[in-house]
Amino acid sequence: MMIDISIEDARWQDLGLAALAERAMGAALAHLGINAAECEISLLACDDGRIAVLNAEFREKDKATNVLSWPAEDLAADRPGGTPLVPEADFMGEMALGDIAISYSTCAREAAEAGKDMQDHCTHLLVHGVLHLLGYDHIRDEDAALMEGLETAVLGKLGIADPYMVEEAP
Numbered sequence: 001m002m003i004d005i006s007i008e009d010a011r012w013q014d015l016g017l018a019a020l021a022e023r024a025m026g027a028a029l030a031h032l033g034i035n036a037a038e039c040e041i042s043l044l045a046c047d048d049g050r051i052a053v054l055n056a057e058f059r060e061k062d063k064a065t066n067v068l069s070w071p072a073e074d075l076a077a078d079r080p081g082g083t084p085l086v087p088e089a090d091f092m093g094e095m096a097l098g099d100i101a102i103s104y105s106t107c108a109r110e111a112a113e114a115g116k117d118m119q120d121h122c123t124h125l126l127v128h129g130v131l132h133l134l135g136y137d138h139i140r141d142e143d144a145a146l147m148e149g150l151e152t153a154v155l156g157k158l159g160i161a162d163p164y165m166v167e168e169a170p
Contacts, residue, residue: 001025001026001036002039002040002094003018003040005017005018005021006042007045009105011108012045015122017043020122020126021043021126023123024122024158025127027127028126031154032086032134032150033086034095038094038095040095040096041099041100041133042098043102043126048105050101050103051065052065058070064103065106066103066106067100067128067129068129069100069129069133070098070100071133071135073087080141080143081142081143097133097134100130102125102129107125120160120161123160124155124160127151131150136150151163
């Protein structure tokens with residue numbers, strides 16, 4: 001798998017983003033039966049200021065967010081809860097899946113607020129971003145259930161707890 005990483009916030013290097021991305025993205029692709037060796041993904045590792053600009057420009061939301069993604073092609077299913085199309089390699093045997101941006105500040109804040117390990121939370125968000133590149137979404141309830149189930153399964157294979165499990169107070 002070719003991951004082109006642009007690090008704009010040095011804190012990502014300290015976290016070991018390159019290894020996290022390889023592990024998370026590889027696991028998501030393998031779970032879906034996609035040959036990671038054929039895949040190309042661009043990853044922007046930034047801060048809240050940069051991701052807020054991108055979020056405003058592309059989603060018309062004037063605030064920072066944890067992760068954004070831009071699929072190279074629209075693979076979305078044509079019905080709620082349906083499985084997206086599988087990407088196909090080009091004539092060179094490569095699949096350019098798209099771009100992902102992830103913000104350190106928002107990820108760190110979310111992890112701290114939820115009492116989660118930062119690496120585990122970032123792994124979840126990278127899996128989430130890859131699924132978006134592959135046509136999965138969470139706008140409709142049926143699509144959200146499918147996507148969350150996939151995330152939970154992939155993370156489980158990596159030894160990371162279900163991020164959607166809400167612990168009830170005793």
